[in-house]
Amino acid sequence: MPATNAPARPLRVIVAKAGLDGHDRGAKVIARALRDAGMEVIYTGLFQTPEQIVQTAIQEDADGIGLSILSGAHMTLFPLVVEQLRAQHAADIVFFGGGTIPADDASELKRLGVREIFTPGAPLSEIIAFVERECGKRRELVG
Amino acid sequence: MIERTSGLGPDVTPEYRELVERWQGKAERTPPRTGKGSGAVDRTISDVALKAVYGPADVAHLDLARDLGVPGEYPYTRGIHPTMYRSRLWTMRQFAGFGNAKQTNERYHFLLAQGQMGLSVAFDMPTLMGYDSDSPKARGEVGHCGAAIDSVRDMEILFDGIDLGAITTSMTINGPAAIALAQYVVTAEHKGIPRAKLGGTLQADILKEYIAQKEWIFPPRPHMRVIVDMMEFCSREMPRWNTISVSGYHIREAGSTAAQELAFTLADGFAYVEAALARGLDVDDFAPRLSFFFNSHIDFFEEIAKFRAARRIYARRMREKYGAKDPRSWQLRFHTQTAGCSATAQQPENNIVRVAYEAMAAALGGTQSLHTNSMDEVLALPTEKSVEIALRTQQVLAYETNVTNVVDPLGGAYFIEALTDEMERQAEEYFAHLAEFGGMVEAVEAGYPQREIADASYRYQRSIESGDRVIVGVNAFEKPNEVQPPDLLKISPEIERAQARFVQDVRANRDGAAVEASLAALKRACAGDANVMPYLIDCVEAVCTEGEIVDAMVSVYGRYTENTQF
Numbered sequence A: 001m002p003a004t005n006a007p008a009r010p011l012r013v014i015v016a017k018a019g020l021d022g023h024d025r026g027a028k029v030i031a032r033a034l035r036d037a038g039m040e041v042i043y044t045g046l047f048q049t050p051e052q053i054v055q056t057a058i059q060e061d062a063d064g065i066g067l068s069i070l071s072g073a074h075m076t077l078f079p080l081v082v083e084q085l086r087a088q089h090a091a092d093i094v095f096f097g098g099g100t101i102p103a104d105d106a107s108e109l110k111r112l113g114v115r116e117i118f119t120p121g122a123p124l125s126e127i128i129a130f131v132e133r134e135c136g137k138r139r140e141l142v143g
Numbered sequence B: 001m002i003e004r005t006s007g008l009g010p011d012v013t014p015e016y017r018e019l020v021e022r023w024q025g026k027a028e029r030t031p032p033r034t035g036k037g038s039g040a041v042d043r044t045i046s047d048v049a050l051k052a053v054y055g056p057a058d059v060a061h062l063d064l065a066r067d068l069g070v071p072g073e074y075p076y077t078r079g080i081h082p083t084m085y086r087s088r089l090w091t092m093r094q095f096a097g098f099g100n101a102k103q104t105n106e107r108y109h110f111l112l113a114q115g116q117m118g119l120s121v122a123f124d125m126p127t128l129m130g131y132d133s134d135s136p137k138a139r140g141e142v143g144h145c146g147a148a149i150d151s152v153r154d155m156e157i158l159f160d161g162i163d164l165g166a167i168t169t170s171m172t173i174n175g176p177a178a179i180a181l182a183q184y185v186v187t188a189e190h191k192g193i194p195r196a197k198l199g200g201t202l203q204a205d206i207l208k209e210y211i212a213q214k215e216w217i218f219p220p221r222p223h224m225r226v227i228v229d230m231m232e233f234c235s236r237e238m239p240r241w242n243t244i245s246v247s248g249y250h251i252r253e254a255g256s257t258a259a260q261e262l263a264f265t266l267a268d269g270f271a272y273v274e275a276a277l278a279r280g281l282d283v284d285d286f287a288p289r290l291s292f293f294f295n296s297h298i299d300f301f302e303e304i305a306k307f308r309a310a311r312r313i314y315a316r317r318m319r320e321k322y323g324a325k326d327p328r329s330w331q332l333r334f335h336t337q338t339a340g341c342s343a344t345a346q347q348p349e350n351n352i353v354r355v356a357y358e359a360m361a362a363a364l365g366g367t368q369s370l371h372t373n374s375m376d377e378v379l380a381l382p383t384e385k386s387v388e389i390a391l392r393t394q395q396v397l398a399y400e401t402n403v404t405n406v407v408d409p410l411g412g413a414y415f416i417e418a419l420t421d422e423m424e425r426q427a428e429e430y431f432a433h434l435a436e437f438g439g440m441v442e443a444v445e446a447g448y449p450q451r452e453i454a455d456a457s458y459r460y461q462r463s464i465e466s467g468d469r470v471i472v473g474v475n476a477f478e479k480p481n482e483v484q485p486p487d488l489l490k491i492s493p494e495i496e497r498a499q500a501r502f503v504q505d506v507r508a509n510r511d512g513a514a515v516e517a518s519l520a521a522l523k524r525a526c527a528g529d530a531n532v533m534p535y536l537i538d539c540v541e542a543v544c545t546e547g548e549i550v551d552a553m554v555s556v557y558g559r560y561t562e563n564t565q566f
Helices: A025-034 A052-057 A074-085 A104-112 A126-143 B016-031 B065-068 B101-113 B126-129 B152-158 B177-190 B209-212 B218-237 B249-253 B258-278 B281-288 B301-320 B350-364 B384-399 B415-439 B440-445 B446-466 B494-508 B514-526 B533-541 B546-557
Strands: A014-016 A042-043 A064-069 A096-100 A117-119 B119-121 B168-172 B199-202 B244-247 B288-298 B336-337 B370-371
Touching: A014 A025, A014 B258, A025 A042, A025 A064, A025 A096, A025 A126, A042 B119, A052 A064, A052 A074, A064 A074, A064 A126, A074 A096, A074 A104, A074 A126, A074 B016, A074 B199, A104 A117, A117 A126, A126 B446, B065 B370, B101 B119, B101 B152, B126 B168, B152 B177, B152 B494, B168 B177, B177 B199, B177 B218, B177 B546, B209 B244, B209 B249, B209 B258, B209 B440, B209 B446, B218 B258, B218 B281, B218 B440, B218 B533, B218 B546, B244 B249, B249 B258, B249 B288, B249 B350, B258 B281, B258 B288, B258 B384, B258 B415, B258 B440, B258 B446, B281 B288, B288 B350, B301 B336, B301 B350, B301 B415, B336 B350, B350 B370, B350 B384, B415 B440, B415 B494, B440 B446, B514 B533, B514 B546
Parallel strands: A014 A042, A014 A064, A064 A096, A096 A117, B119 B168, B168 B199, B244 B288, B288 B336, B336 B370
Antiparallel strands: none
């Protein structure tokens, strides 16, 4: 069946909080904004391990994972999620994130395989556009 | 009509009536501003509706003695001291700490040598959540937001060479607050200083953890029980210790409005008062040791009104509802920190300016102490340079601007008094909602304040997205191709490895039988009605780690999981 005739299943995105970081204001705002933009959003709640986050994404057949970290643990936790995605053969899932992350750390994380890092003040419209574009591409490839 | 739209009435003399009518005519003919930020000219950052001008009608109902009083007298609307900053400036207290106990100890010695009288302990996230540094849960977090304190051995290093009888210590810790207090008592007593001589403050405000900061361990009810145990213990044995610093700061950072911060914080405070009264404690025994901690956000007048309203509401309830007789029980003393959430990663130098306005609002609102944020905190831990600028901002405010010379200088201003009333009205509305749930604990269990804050935070973000509100450098006056300052402070991963090895060494070099016995006794105390504080002190004496003590308590109380909503 040609894809154009199929009723489009909405993009599905996991919004995740990892480690011991309780700052969930940004994650909740992003979750709502993505939902208001027509996506299906699953918010993991706080204190997830990288393993749990990737498991949730696979079980939910998610197109993307957005991870929020404001505790300073980003250089530990982002790479662990990348590692888990590879180990679970799920590296096609668009993995992006945000938080209080210095620019040189963000470059390093992108080099390691995080697709995009958004820092405080990033417009919601920009984040929504990124998720729609990148998760949309993933959907076209994976179906 | 004129009263409602402007507050300029009552038009008691013909001359004034003519003036008011002229204003009305001109105001109606003047088109509102358009362009950047014009969508929010008629409301505060918290969506409180504003008139274009305020006047006598807005304060006509005020009863001077009942609503304003004089500084230093009930209901303390104008301040808790008769001459405020003329007699004593606010305390400039910069919260700091990172790495391990040894690094923090070195910092304390430096600060004490500079003449600082009080220490402030910032703990790292694993310590705040009840995990030892070698727990898998602690990965990547050890030493980042404060010092790692796993056992009394770390606490001994933290205060090595410091006379705990001569200083006061503020410990910003909530879930494991009772354990930190036990560690402090044991550390001091090993140095020969009796607990009765110890002075300091714990944050120990668990309700705002469920509402906003999310550093909880147990479910709300057992947590409340442990806090009341601590209040009771301090009433009996530690007369100089301040038990709870009831905190609105984190509620505001989570995205609440000013009125929500005011209402939920005071409601948390009243919940502790009610829990202690239910235990049979005398209100005048514990209330003078409660203090508050508020946020100072960027909406200048709204913040000043919030601080004034907080004092008035608190005084009235403490006296009228809870029957406190000691004036110290009526006085709301508070610490203020400028709003981290108002800082921007873009053009971070602009944050210096924001902090200055926010600090001034705190001074005009009558704060007792103040922390000014550093410009780069939105990016990382602040550098020494930016911490210095933040402190200098307070010093310029205190010594150069002269806002300190007159008590409550905005008191009586039509707008400030009207806004103070409006803050109080909105807070009372929230108190009524909370009462419908049966109290703050029940409301928290139902997720009510959490939901209200998430809604407010989303509305606020939308108003920025739409351009109704302008954030300089974010949605207006952006600088293209901005380069981030390179000199951000980072924590070495070696700290985590060393701290994990240290706690393992501590476990290997202690009396295992004493550890087991003290933890077993603690579990029995938790399951029964005994005050847990002496049992916690025994566990600390036996060199149980914080993680072990928390695990023992969790085996009785359970660990809280949030019913997540967004």
